[in-house]
Amino acid sequence: SPAVGVTDTTFRDAHQSLLATRVRTKDLLAVAPVVARTLPELLSLECWGGATYDVALRFLAEDPWERLAALREAVPNICLQMLLRGRNTVGYTPYPTEVTDAFVQEAAATGVDVFRIFDALNDVSQMRPAIDAVRATGTSVAEVALCYTGDLSDPSERLYTLDYYLRLAEQIVEAGAHVLAVKDMAGLLRAPAAATLVSALRRAFDLPVHLHTHDTAGGQLATYLAAIQAGADAVDGAVASMAGTTSQPSLSALVAATDHSERPTGLNLQAVGDLEPYWESVRKVYAPFEAGLASPTGRVYHHEIPGGQLSNLRTQAIALGLGDRFEDIEAMYAAADRMLGRLVKVTPSSKVVGDLALHLVGAGVDPREFEEQPDRFDIPDSVVGFLRGELGTPPGGWPEPFRSRALRGRAEPRPVPELSAEDREGLAKDRRPTLNRLLFPGPAREFETHRQTFGDTGVLDSKDFFYGLRPGKEYGVDLDPGVRLLIELQAIGEADERGMRTVMATLNGQLRPIQVRDRAAASDVPVTEKADRANPGHVAAPFAGVVTLAVAEGDQVEAGATVATIEAMKMEAAITAPASGTVSRLAINRIQQVEGGDLLVELA
Template sequence: MRWIRDQKRVLVTDTTFRDAHQSLLATRVRTYDLVRIAEATGKLAAGLFSLEMWGGATFDVAMRFLKECPWERLEKLRAKIPNILFQMLLRGANAVGYANYPDNVIRAFVKEAARAGIDVFRIFDSLNWVDNMRVAIEAVREEGKVAEAAICYTGDIHDPSRPKYSLQYYVELAKELEKAGAHILAIKDMAGLLKPYAAYDLIRALKDAVDLPIHLHTHDTSGNGMATLLKAIEAGVDIVDCATSALSGLTSQPSLNALVYALQRHERDTGLDPDALQKLDHYWEDVRKYYKGFESGLLAPSAEVYRHEMPGGQYSNLQQQAKAVGLDDRWDEVKEMYAVVNRMFGDIVKVTPSSKVVGDMALFMVQNNLTEEDVYEKGHALSFPDSVVQFFQGYLGQPPGGFPPKLQEIVLKGREPITCRPGELLEPVDFDALRLEVESKVGRTVTNRELLSYVLYPQVFLDYAQHVQTYGDVSVLDTPTFFYGLRPGEEIAVEIERGKTLIIKLLSVGELQQGGLRTVYFELNGQPREILIRDESAHVATEERPKADPANPLEIGATMPGKVIKVLVEAGDRVRKGEHLLVTEAMKMETTIQAPCEAVVEEILVREGDSVQTGDLLLRLGKKA
C-alpha cells in the first residue's frame, strides 16, 4: 500500500452507491436508480479510490424493504463499473448482521463477496474489540483482497473528563490492528464526533505510530464535516470519504464536489474533474426527490450530535422506528434517552450493532415511561429487548472497561455472562444440511449466496423469497411506481428482460369491499385485466384486544407495539421464573417476554403473526399449585 501512502494527492471514496448515504432511511436507494448512473460514474469519476457498495443496512434493507437481491445489485454494478475499486463495510464477527456468527460463516461470506466484486473490506467491531475482527481480516487476506481495519471513534480526545477514549487509546488500538494484518487503517467516525482540531492531532499521532495508509470516514451531522476533512488532509490523511453533493451533508458525508473545489491547485489536489462530477450530481438531484418520504427530517446541521452521539446511519432509521411504535411526537425524548442509556451502559462505542442496542433500550424506556432509577428499582420485573440482554451476556464482545456490574446483574437475571470471543462458542454451520432445510421451506433449489442471506437474516430472506415467488422481480419497476404506485390513466413501460417490455396502464380502482379488498382494473399490452388485492391502507374494523392490568404481574402485556413472532408455551404449561413465554418484534427490535414468577399458563390470547399494541394482554398466568 506504499503507493497510497507516498502519493501527494488525496484519494477519495464516494459513498453514494452504498446508501446515498445516510440522508435517506437506512439505504433505501433502489438498484434501478444506481444502475442507470453506474456506467457514467465509472467514466466521469474514474479517479476515485473506491465506491462504497455494501454495509449491513444495505444488505438487510435490499431484501426487507426493496424486495431486491443484494448480490444481484452488486453484480449489476460491477458489470457497469469495472475500473474502480468496490468497497464494503464488514461488521467483523457480525458480518452484515446484528449478531455474532460462527467463524465458517464469516469466511464463507467474505469469499462470496469477493467473488461478487468487493475489493476493499472495511472491517470493524462495534466495541473496538480486535479479537472479534481477526477472523475477518484473515479471511480477506486469504482471498487476496484489501483488509482495511477500522477504529471506531467516539468521545473526544481533547476532553479530560472522558479518559477512556484518549489519544493513547486510539494509538494503541491502531498498533494492534497493524499487527493483526491490516493493509489500511480506517478511522470510522460514524456519528461525526471527530472535531477538526482533534482530527489533526489524531491523524498526526497515528501517522507516527503505524506504517499504514489512513482512511477517514466521518459524517456531517454537526456541520463540521468539511472542516474535519481539511484538517485531516493537512495532517496527512491518505483517503477520505465523501458523498455526491446532492446527497451530502447532515447525517450523510461531506460533499465530494465541494472538497474537490476546496483542494483545487493545492499540493493535495484530488485530481478529480469538478465539471464531470457535477454532471453526475444533476442526476442525483432529480432522483433524490423520489425518496422524500424517507428523509430524516433534519433540515440543518445539528451540533446536538455531540450530546446524544447517535451515528449518522442510525439517526433516520431510529426516527422511523420511533414513528412505527407511536413515539414520533416524543423524538426529542428518544434522543435524550439515547444519551442516558449510553451513560448507563458505561459510555460504549456506538455503531451497528452496539448502537442498535442503545437505540432499542432508549425506545423501550420512553415507550414504557421508565427513568434510569426505574430500571434499577423495577428491573427484576422488566422484559428487556433481546438485543440488550445479549449485549450484557457478552455476545457482541467485551466493551472497553467492561460492563457496569449492577446493571448487568439486573438485565441478565441470573444468566451467566461470557468473557471469551463469542465465535469460539458457536458451532460451525453445516451448510449442506442447512441447504436442504432452506430448500424445503422455499420449495426450490437455492444458491450459495441465497444460503448466506438466509444464515444472516433467516426470516427476512424467507419473506423476500415468498415475495419474489408471488410478485416476481419488482426491481424492474421505476422508482416512483414502486414506492407510490400508478394513478388512474397512467401508463408505464417495464423492461422485464432485454428485448421484452410490458406496457401497463392503470384504468381504475374499485370500491372497498368486505375485508379490505379492492378490484384493480388495468391493461397489460393493451389487453384488459383485473385483479383482487388487499388495501393495506384501508381502515378495516379490527377486534379490540383487552389490556393487561399493570398492577397484576400475572397479566402479561406487550411492552411495545409490533407483531407476535413466536409463542413458546401452551395453556396448562408450568413455567419457572424467567422462562421464555413469547417473542414480539417492533421494527427489527425483538423482545422475549419472560415469566415474572413460577406459574401456570392459564390463557394465551394471541397467535404468531398477530399485531399488538402497547399494553395489549398477551397471556394470563395463574399461581402454581
C-alpha cells in the same frame, strides 16, 4: 502522491444515512456509468455492504449480489468498496468463520476490491476471520477500521484516549490490515482531535490512513481539512445533494476546499457538481423514507447517536407511537449508553443502546430504577444478548453490578449457530442463495417467493415500485433491449377474509387476474383491552408491535418467565411475568398487532 484520495459513498452510506437505505439498483445503475466516466480519479466507490444487503432482500425484492455484479459491469475502472461488519458480515449477529470466508470470496469474485472491516466494540479478535479471508483472496484490500467515539482532546476522557486508539491500531496492523480506517460514525471527531489522531497514526505506523465521518453537526469539513493537513491519505464524501447532516460531507465542498492547495483531490469540481441534479431528483422519489434531520444538530455531541441510526431511530420512534418524544429518546440513549458501559456505538452495538432507550421510554421506566434493579423489568433481547457477551467484550469492561443483576434468571447465551451439512454443501455449490438464506432467512424466503410470483420487479421505475399503479394510466417497462411491456391497471376487487384481492390488469393488451395481499386489509386490528396498571396480574404490551403469546390458559408461570414476545420494527423483546401465577385468561389472539398498554394476559 500529495493528492488526497476520495471515496464516494453516495451509493451506500449516504442513502443508508438519509433514505433508510432504500435506493434501488435501477437508480444506481442509471448514474453509475457517468461516475465511471467523469470521476475516474476516485480512490473507490462505496456501493455495497452495511445495511444494503438486508434492505435489498427485505424491502426492495432485489438480490444484493445482482446489484454488485451489475455495478461491477457499469464501473470497471474504479475500485468498488463495501462495508463489512466483522464476524457479523452484513448481519447483526456473529456467524461461523465458514460463512465469513464464503461471503468474502463471493464478494471479491463478484466485484468488491476494498473491504472496510469494523467491529462494533473495536474487538480485533472479532475482525480477524474477515481480515484473513480478505487477505486470502490475494487481490482485495483489507481496510480495517478503528471506530471513534467520545472526544480524545478532552482532558477528562479516561477510556477513549489517544493511547487507547494507538493500542487498538497496533492490534489492527498486527492482524494484517492493508489500510487503517478511522470510522467516525456519529461525526464526533472534532478538528483538533483529528489532527492529533491522524498525525499520531501516521507517525506510528506505515499504513495509509482513511478517514470516514458523518456531518451531523455540520462542521466535518473542518475535521477533514485538519486531518488532510495532518497526513490523512483519503477521506469519504457524497454528492452534495446526498450529503450533509447524517450523511457524509459534500464532495463539492471537499474538492473546492482542497483545489489549489498542497493536497488536492484530483477530482473535477464541475464533474462532481454535475451529478447533483440527478441525485436531487432521485431523492424526491424516496421522500417518504426521509426520516431525517432538516438541519445539522449539535445535540449529537451529547447523545452520540451514529448518523445511520439517527434517521432510523426517528422512524422507529414514530412507529412505536413515540414520535413526539424524540428528545426523551435522545436523552435516554445517552443514559442507556452509560448504563451499558459507554460503548463504541455502531451496528449492532448502536442497536443495543437504541433498543434499550426506546424500550425504557416506551414503557415509562425510570432509568435510575432500571439501573438499580434491572432484573425487575423486561429487557429487549438484543440487550440481553449483548450483556451475555454475544457481541464480544466492550472496551471499558462490563458494567457491574448492573450486568449480573440484569442477567439474573435469564436463559443461557445462544451459541454461534453451527452450519449443517446442507449449509456447507450450499456454500460450496450454490453460494449466493445459500448466503442470503443463512444471513437473512425470512427476507431471503420472501424475496424468492416474490421473484417466483412476480419475476424481477427491479425493472420497474422506483415510483411505480413504491407507490403502485394508478388506474387508467399505461405504464411501460423495458425488459431486454427492444422488449417493452405495457401494463395498465383495470380494476381492484374486494379484499377477502385473508386480505387477498384480485387485481385485473392488462399486460400488452391481454387481461390478467393477479392475486395480491393487501396488508392494510389483512391487519385490521381487533379492538383490544387496556391493561390496568394497578392490577399486578395484568401483563401489558410495553409498546406498539406484534405480540406472539408463549403461554396458554391454565399454564403455571414463575415470576420473570417469558409469557410473550413482541416485535416492532427490527426490535424484539421478551415480555415477562411480573409475578408467579396461573394464566387465567388470554386477552389477545396468539399472534396479534397491539398498541402500548394493551392487556395481553391475565395472571391469577
